[in-house]
Amino acid sequence: MIRNFVKKQGIKNFYDIREGICHQVLPEKGHTRPGMLIIGGDSHTTTYGAFNAASCGVGNTDLFYGYVKGELWFRVPESIKFNITGKLPYNVTSKDVIIKIAGDYTAEVATYKSIEFTGETMENISIASRMTMSNFALELGAKFAFGVPDQRVVDWVKMRTNKPFELVKPDPDAIYAETYEIDVSNLEPQISCPHTVDNVKPISEVAGTKINQAFLGSCTNGRYEDLEMAAKILQEQTIHDDVRMIVTPASKEVWLQAAKSGISETLINAGAIITNPGCGACFGALGGLLGPGEKCISSANRNFQGRMGSAAAEVYLGSPATVAASALKGKITDPRGF
Amino acid sequence: MSSKTIAEKILASHSLSGTDFKPGDIINAKLDLIMSHIGTGKVVLDF
Numbered sequence: 383m384i385r386n387f388v389k390k391q392g393i394k395n396f397y398d399i400r401e402g403i404c405h406q407v408l409p410e411k412g413h414t415r416p417g418m419l420i421i422g423g424d425s426h427t428t429t430y431g432a433f434n435a436a437s438c439g440v441g442n443t444d445l446f447y448g449y450v451k452g453e454l455w456f457r458v459p460e461s462i463k464f465n466i467t468g469k470l471p472y473n474v475t476s477k478d479v480i481i482k483i484a485g486d487y488t489a490e491v492a493t494y495k496s497i498e499f500t501g502e503t504m505e506n507i508s509i510a511s512r513m514t515m516s517n518f519a520l521e522l523g524a525k526f527a528f529g530v531p532d533q534r535v536v537d538w539v540k541m542r543t544n545k546p547f548e549l550v551k552p553d554p555d556a557i558y559a560e561t562y563e564i565d566v567s568n569l570e571p572q573i574s575c576p577h578t579v580d581n582v583k584p585i586s587e588v589a590g591t592k593i594n595q596a597f598l599g600s601c602t603n604g605r606y607e608d609l610e611m612a613a614k615i616l617q618e619q620t621i622h623d624d625v626r627m628i629v630t631p632a633s634k635e636v637w638l639q640a641a642k643s644g645i646s647e648t649l650i651n652a653g654a655i656i657t658n659p660g661c662g663a664c665f666g667a668l669g670g671l672l673g674p675g676e677k678c679i680s681s682a683n684r685n686f687q688g689r690m691g692s693a694a695a696e697v698y699l700g701s702p703a704t705v706a707a708s709a710l711k712g713k714i715t716d717p718r719g720f
Numbered sequence: 721m722s723s724k725t726i727a728e729k730i731l732a733s734h735s736l737s738g739t740d741f742k743p744g745d746i747i748n749a750k751l752d753l754i755m756s757h758i759g760t761g762k763v764v765l766d767f
Contacts, residue, residue: 384758395764404755404762413753413766419734422755435752436730445756452767453736453750460743461725496727528726550730553723559743 402633402659405429405517405601410635412543416535417550421448426601426683431497431516431527432509434535434549438525459496459525460559461552466501468567473717475611476511477603477681477701479503479564480518481572485582487562493523495559498552503566504530509538510605517602518683521579571716574699577687585704585716592624593698595678596709597690598654599630600664603681603702609640612706613648615720621653622712627705628670629654630662654709666690672697679708 388396401407405426408414416434420427423445430437440454448454464483470476483491497519504512512529519527529535531549539547570584598604598612609631621627629649631637637659640646646656655669663670664682672678672695680690685697700708703717710720722740724732732741734749741747754765 384763388763393763393765395766397762397764401762404757407762408755408764411764413755413764417730417733418752419730419749420753420755421751423757424755427755434726436727445754448751448754449756449765453748455746455748456731458731458741458743458745458747459727461727496725498726526727531726550726550733552725552729555723556725556728557723558725 399660400634402631402636403601403604403661406605406632406636409433410542410633412539412545415539415543415545415547416531417548421445421454425520426517428520428524428527429513429517429601431519432512432529433539434528434531436526439520457494459494461496461498461556462492463498463500463558463561464564465561466499466503466564466566468503468565470503470566471569471718473703473720474566474569474571475701475703476507476514477518478569478572479566480515481574481582481699482569483564484522484574484580485572487522489522489578489580491522492519494525495523496526496528497522497524498528500530505532508607509534510607513605514602521683571701571704571718573704573714574685576685576696576698579683579685579699585700585714588698588714589716591677591698591714593679593708593713594625594676595670595672596625596627596705597663597670597678597680597682598627598702598705599632599662600682601632601661602683604630604632604636606636606639608681608702609636609645609649611702613645615703615706615717616652616654616710617648619652619710621709624712625709627654627709628657628663630657630668631659633659663690679705679714681705
């Protein structure tokens with residue numbers, strides 16, 4: 383049906399099943415640039431805030447109003463700021479930071495607000511890690527979720543497109559409804575426990591929980607650096623006998639990069655199953671459906687009851703490092719020891 | 721024009737009314753890009 387629609391409408395930019403997840407593919411193809419106003423038919427469209435774009439998910443009615451008219455109504459959101467400082471400890475990632483924020487401030491902290499992530503920590507992390515933050519920000523209710531507008535963004539986008547763009551920075555005296563200060567210097571890996579993203583515990587309180595499945599992928603954490611982090615932990619190791627580890631690269635580009643660099647080989651040799659790129663097991667789209675009573679550690683962004691299969695299953699959210707370490711040990715495991 | 725956050729600046733540059741606004745106001749804004757997907761197929765209108 384979608385292929386017929388594309389042909390009938392003469393749409394030039396169509397990315398079929400082989401390409402991967404929208405929130406990875408669009409940036410890779412150079413569609414997301416600073417200063418843009420973007421809507422998408424997927425809630426995690428906030429991801430493009432990492433590229434300094436005002437970007438949000440909408441429902442189908444608004445989506446096709448925009449499609450026909452090229453414009454849309456917006457209620458101007460209040461802005462809030464998370465100022466993040468300190469050096470992330472070894473094998474603690476931006477995923478742990480955003481889960482920590484969910485736990486400390488609840489999943490409603492940013493309802494219909496525009497987030498700006500600022501501070502030295504944000505400046506020092508990769509674009510991929512910033513995408514994780516902007517992606518997960520939707521789970522906090524965010525309308526938009528901007529990363530740091532800096533040269534790193536410019537360099538990344540210029541590699542993907544020749545179209546002109548200009549960074550948009552806030553005025554020094556811009557008004558924010560709230561500013562939250564977060565020091566990550568001593569941050570433990572964080573886990574969103576069943577069945578809400580803001581049911582957060584430090585890993586020391588959850589470690590030892592036996593798992594049946596480990597899922598590494600999704601628009602939150604299915605990028606090359608995520609697979610690379612897992613491969614470092616799983617290098618010359620064997621995944622626990624009682625665990626199926628499913629790795630789903632976020633895009634064809636990530637998939638190929640992992641294949642060429644040897645990361646795929648490392649993961650396969652450790653016992654992981656690598657699927658074609660896409661959303662995969664994140665919402666039960668492809669493989670990895672959980673049975674009653676099963677437990678999964680997942681690098682995705684939602685752990686709602688029944689999302690990955692049985693309503694009697696449990697999903698725990700963590701970083702790619704935590705997923706890999708847990709797959710190795712057969713139980714939720716602190717990755718800082720690897 | 722008052723001082724603005726990133727969101728306010730981008731919305732201001734796309735606003736079709738041309739008047740200043742504050743948080744809570746409703747505006748119409750020109751879109752740069754629309755993404756739709758069905759399953760794993762993605763349609764992108766890059767205006």
